[in-house]
Amino acid sequence: MSDRDLTPYMLAxxxxxxxxxxxxxxxxxxxxxxxxxxxxxxxxTGMIAKLAVAxxxxxxxxxxxxxxxxxxxxxxxxxxxxxxxxxxxCIIAALALFMAGFGGNxxxxxxxxxxxxxxxxxxxxxxxxxxxxxxxxxxAANSGxxxxxxxxxLGMILVGLTAFMMKRPEGIxxxxxxxxxxxxxxxxxxxxNDPAYFDVIFPITMLTHIVIxxxxxxxxxxxxxxxEEGA
Numbered sequence: 419m420s421d422r423d424l425t426p427y428m429l430a431x432x433x434x435x436x437x438x439x440x441x442x443x444x445x446x447x448x449x450x451x452x453x454x455x456x457x458x459x460x461x462x463t464g465m466i467a468k469l470a471v472a473x474x475x476x477x478x479x480x481x482x483x484x485x486x487x488x489x490x491x492x493x494x495x496x497x498x499x500x501x502x503x504x505x506x507x508c509i510i511a512a513l514a515l516f517m518a519g520f521g522g523n524x525x526x527x528x529x530x531x532x533x534x535x536x537x538x539x540x541x542x543x544x545x546x547x548x549x550x551x552x553x554x555x556x557x558a559a560n561s562g563x564x565x566x567x568x569x570x571x572l573g574m575i576l577v578g579l580t581a582f583m584m585k586r587p588e589g590i591x592x593x594x595x596x597x598x599x600x601x602x603x604x605x606x607x608x609x610x611n612d613p614a615y616f617d618v619i620f621p622i623t624m625l626t627h628i629v630i631x632x633x634x635x636x637x638x639x640x641x642x643x644x645x646e647e648g649a
Contacts, residue, residue: 429633432479439472493643506575522559574601
């Protein structure tokens, strides 16, 4: 049991949890005060629970990607190891940006749940003060979300490119090459700044991770450069 490789399970399971939180979140593409007013109408416990599910999901998925990179390094040459190191740095940066975004979301939700009492230094002066605080935290969270797809996409591109360079794919192994166009598409999300585009590229990115993880679980796909057991 202790010898089981967690990488594919994290790659397949993490995106599922993340999508559950993403598609059940009460907001869609609202901005400014409209976004905050939607949160005010929701139950705080439910929203925090969804953020917790998303946090577990993103930690699993990025953890799976990082473990995959470590496996690939075992059979990689010097240049490929360097490329994989850069990919790992991108994944860590994307995780940090994700957590910064989640932190801003939690702060915003907590602000909405705060008390209003002009005579209490630990409470908001009035509704306008509460709304402004919640919106400022929400806007700060969006700053983290803005660069997250870029770092995540670059990490995917580097993993896919390195996999292709380490071993020319055959048959199902071309799945590794999918990381390059999907990663590029995800990287372009903040550049295009089109919510409709993100609503398409995000599920495609999740599905790519799930497919890779599923194929690895079934034994039909192995990490390029990974050392086989007993070798």
